[in-house]
Amino acid sequence: MAADFETPVLGDVEERPTPALACGAMAGSKSYVAAPAHNEALGFPGELVPDWQDKAIARMGELLGKYRSLQVFMDSCVKCGACTDKCHYFLGTGDPKNMPVARQDLFRSVYRRYFTPVGKMFPGLVGAKEFTRELLDDWFNYFHQCSQCRRCSVFCPYGIDTAEISMAAREIMDSIGLGQKYCNEIIGKVHKIGNNLGLPGPALIDNLEGLEEDLKDETGQDVRFPIDEEGAEVLLVTPSADFFAEPHVLGLIGYAKVFHAAGVSWTLSTKATEAGNFGMFIGNYEQMRKIAMRIREAAMELKVKRIVFGECGHAWRVAYSFLNTLVGPWDFLDPRYPVPQHILEVTNDLIKRGGIRLDKSANEGIVPTFHDSCNVARASRMGDFEGGQFVIPREVVKACVPRFVDMHPDTTHEKTFCCGGGGGLLTDELMEIRVKGAKPRMEALTDVVRNQGVTHMVSICAICKAQFTKILPYYGFDREVVVSAHQLVSNAIILGNND
Amino acid sequence: MTTVFAILFYAAFAVLVAGLGMKIAQFARTPAPLKIPTTPAPLTRQGAAFRVAREVVVFESLFKSNKPLWIFAILFHFGLFLVLARHLRYFQEPVWSVVALIQPLGVYGGLAMMAGLALLLLRRIVVARITYITGPSDYLMLLLLLGIGATGMAMKGVAHTDIVAVKAFFLGLMRFDIQPLPADGALYAHLFLVAVLMIVFPFSKLLHVPGVFFSPTRNQSDDPRERRHLAPWAAKLEAGGN
Numbered sequence: 001m002a003a004d005f006e007t008p009v010l011g012d013v014e015e016r017p018t019p020a021l022a023c024g025a026m027a028g029s030k031s032y033v034a035a036p037a038h039n040e041a042l043g044f045p046g047e048l049v050p051d052w053q054d055k056a057i058a059r060m061g062e063l064l065g066k067y068r069s070l071q072v073f074m075d076s077c078v079k080c081g082a083c084t085d086k087c088h089y090f091l092g093t094g095d096p097k098n099m100p101v102a103r104q105d106l107f108r109s110v111y112r113r114y115f116t117p118v119g120k121m122f123p124g125l126v127g128a129k130e131f132t133r134e135l136l137d138d139w140f141n142y143f144h145q146c147s148q149c150r151r152c153s154v155f156c157p158y159g160i161d162t163a164e165i166s167m168a169a170r171e172i173m174d175s176i177g178l179g180q181k182y183c184n185e186i187i188g189k190v191h192k193i194g195n196n197l198g199l200p201g202p203a204l205i206d207n208l209e210g211l212e213e214d215l216k217d218e219t220g221q222d223v224r225f226p227i228d229e230e231g232a233e234v235l236l237v238t239p240s241a242d243f244f245a246e247p248h249v250l251g252l253i254g255y256a257k258v259f260h261a262a263g264v265s266w267t268l269s270t271k272a273t274e275a276g277n278f279g280m281f282i283g284n285y286e287q288m289r290k291i292a293m294r295i296r297e298a299a300m301e302l303k304v305k306r307i308v309f310g311e312c313g314h315a316w317r318v319a320y321s322f323l324n325t326l327v328g329p330w331d332f333l334d335p336r337y338p339v340p341q342h343i344l345e346v347t348n349d350l351i352k353r354g355g356i357r358l359d360k361s362a363n364e365g366i367v368p369t370f371h372d373s374c375n376v377a378r379a380s381r382m383g384d385f386e387g388g389q390f391v392i393p394r395e396v397v398k399a400c401v402p403r404f405v406d407m408h409p410d411t412t413h414e415k416t417f418c419c420g421g422g423g424g425l426l427t428d429e430l431m432e433i434r435v436k437g438a439k440p441r442m443e444a445l446t447d448v449v450r451n452q453g454v455t456h457m458v459s460i461c462a463i464c465k466a467q468f469t470k471i472l473p474y475y476g477f478d479r480e481v482v483v484s485a486h487q488l489v490s491n492a493i494i495l496g497n498n499d
Numbered sequence: 500m501t502t503v504f505a506i507l508f509y510a511a512f513a514v515l516v517a518g519l520g521m522k523i524a525q526f527a528r529t530p531a532p533l534k535i536p537t538t539p540a541p542l543t544r545q546g547a548a549f550r551v552a553r554e555v556v557v558f559e560s561l562f563k564s565n566k567p568l569w570i571f572a573i574l575f576h577f578g579l580f581l582v583l584a585r586h587l588r589y590f591q592e593p594v595w596s597v598v599a600l601i602q603p604l605g606v607y608g609g610l611a612m613m614a615g616l617a618l619l620l621l622r623r624i625v626v627a628r629i630t631y632i633t634g635p636s637d638y639l640m641l642l643l644l645l646g647i648g649a650t651g652m653a654m655k656g657v658a659h660t661d662i663v664a665v666k667a668f669f670l671g672l673m674r675f676d677i678q679p680l681p682a683d684g685a686l687y688a689h690l691f692l693v694a695v696l697m698i699v700f701p702f703s704k705l706l707h708v709p710g711v712f713f714s715p716t717r718n719q720s721d722d723p724r725e726r727r728h729l730a731p732w733a734a735k736l737e738a739g740g741n
């Protein structure tokens with residue numbers, strides 16, 4: 001592995017010792033700054049504007065008035081430190097600015113200096129700081145070392161969510177022309193081509209035809225991958241990585257088989273070829289809404305009755321928690337189904353009702369564990385009961401395999417650790433923080449691999465899958481250890497002769 | 500001195516009420532445009548209210564987070580609660596029977612509060628991570644509270660003050676009829692520090708007291724698919740047509 005940094009040494013998952021402070025350890029791990037073209041395509045200034053300080057403070061004031069979360073979180077932190085050892089980026093790097101409260105304080109110091117009486121009169125007393133270029137650089141570094149995973153929020157006595165603050169910080173930086181290349185370039189692609197990967201419609205259609213042929217050879221069945229089919233029952237919106245990256249595409253094949261076996265007509269849309277919504281990562285409501293609007297338009301044009309989302313973490317957060325707000329109401333869809341539905345909700349229902357049948361022996365030799373994706377675990381739900389987002393994926397996976405093992409309880413459910421690549425960090429220049437941030441998850445995985453014979457880790461998020469595929473080798477695992485949930489469904493599902 | 504303290508307390512009370520009122524109004528006025536409860540979250544509004552109540556009363560998230568810290572925090576806050584309850588008797592005539600009943604507990608409350616504060620201070624000094632995030636105001640806040648506790652307990656345990664006169668002073672303040680305050684150093688110190696606390700309250704991290712009720716990650720119900728949530732500014736954006 002060619003790398004100019006050391007992969008962390010894994011410890012015992014039981015102990016998970018807190019690292020010693022290593023000041024400035026990650027100061028050098030920087031995102032690329034967006035080029036003027038990337039920024040301007042989204043309506044942001046091309047590069048850092050000369051009066052950036054005034055503009056940034058004005059924008060901060062605006063956001064404080066628009067988001068209760070931001071205002072309350074700025075005022076309520078008591079510096080108790082309960083969050084300090086909860087962030088995977090701190091645990092993996094020891095850099096104190098990766099402690100959630102310290103990350104917040106980069107923002108809070110400016111807030112106090114310009115928006116609070118004490119901060120204006122006695123800045124030194126309350127850590128209020130001038131918004132200097134140096135501080136802005138720290139913002140750019142460390143607000144792009146937060147995957148907006150919300151783990152800190154679970155443990156804070158006031159629910160302070162550093163993700164909200166990172167989003168606000170990124171929104172402010174965009175508004176002064178200091179965007180991050182990765183996110184802004186991708187959002188540009190969504191607007192221009194329709195998805196994060198920049199995969200044009202014809203190439204996609206080609207790709208889907210290829211999949212149909214492969215499946216015909218493999219199963220003898222006409223499993224279809226319909227696209228732009230008006231009048232289908234279901235519009236499937238899935239992350240674009242599902243169209244060709246591995247293991248994502250194996251999940252897509254699983255969705256197609258589920259619809260096929262259950263006899264549900266479905267379609268993709270060339271208009272909404274992306275479930276992901278990076279508008280959330282940059283904290284920009286208008287962008288988020290604009291990206292979500294394609295889904296509404298596609299659903300209307302294709303006259304579908306239901307909308308189903310494929311496996312993706314942040315996409316599911318935007319879909320489950322925000323879609324109704326952003327581009328609802330959904331009164332033109334079938335009211336018997338929640339809008340939107342998660343593909344795992346659909347599959348789970350079908351398994352429970354006997355609408356599809358599974359043969360566990362097809363996954364003989366696979367002993368999976370399950371990685372709860374942060375945005376699914378801490379920012380959304382599945383099913384109609386509290387905590388359904390933990391139960392339903394596990395039920396589906398368990399129905400597909402002979403044996404299932406959970407990882408250490410401090411690393412699952414709402415305490416799950418981020419894969420290390422979420423929130424707009426899935427870019428090569430951030431490899432160091434990505435590898436180091438994966439440490440807590442890798443510790444828990446190593447534990448069940450060594451002690452309980454686990455062979456695979458199921459993920460239900462396009463970013464997690466891409467991240468793990470990249471970083472598993474750093475920790476001595478094969479990249480194929482990470483699998484899609486619907487990949488296991490795909491292996492186990494019984495097609496044809498369903499009587 | 501009586502006049503000085505009378506003015507000080509009127510001023511402190513005004514600052515506390517006005518400052519806190521303005522902050523609460525600001526929190527209440529600021530919209531929460533998106534549904535962001537930290538999940539799993541209760542599905543109903545009553546459930547969400549109960550969640551907030553658990554945060555306020557038993558510090559549920561802190562318990563999940565850090566057991567020693569939870570103990571220190573509980574010691575301090577419950578101690579403070581008992582002490583405040585005990586102090587109610589200086590502001591009422593006749594004294595409610597519950598207040599009279601828990602009065603003997605107040606002393607233990609004071610001890611618990613002092614122990615909790617001392618442990619919290621020690622933690623700030625000893626644990627490197629916590630030292631890193633601690634600013635001067637964080638130390639000063641603990642010292643202020645310790646000072647209030649120490650002067651209060653000194654009057655209770657070491658040098659008794661004329662509490663009948665103290666009570667007359669405060670009852671008088673409430674009726675705008677100033678009564679003489681006993682000339683006692685410990686009492687002056689105690690009252691001065693309390694007034695300082697009241698004044699800094701709305702400008703400091705003590706805003707976590709109203710804040711905890713307004714935190715969207717805790718007080719929102721988990722029902723975004725069932726109920727469309729739309730902030731006024733977002734609705735305007737929508738109406739603005741795109």
Ligand code: SF4
Binds near residue numbers: 079081082158
């Ligand atoms: S847990 Fe919450 S209150 Fe405590 S330091 Fe962290 S953000 Fe601040």
Ligand code: SF4
Binds near residue numbers: 087100148149151
């Ligand atoms: S949201 Fe996640 S990545 Fe960001 S500070 Fe909190 S724990 Fe760390």
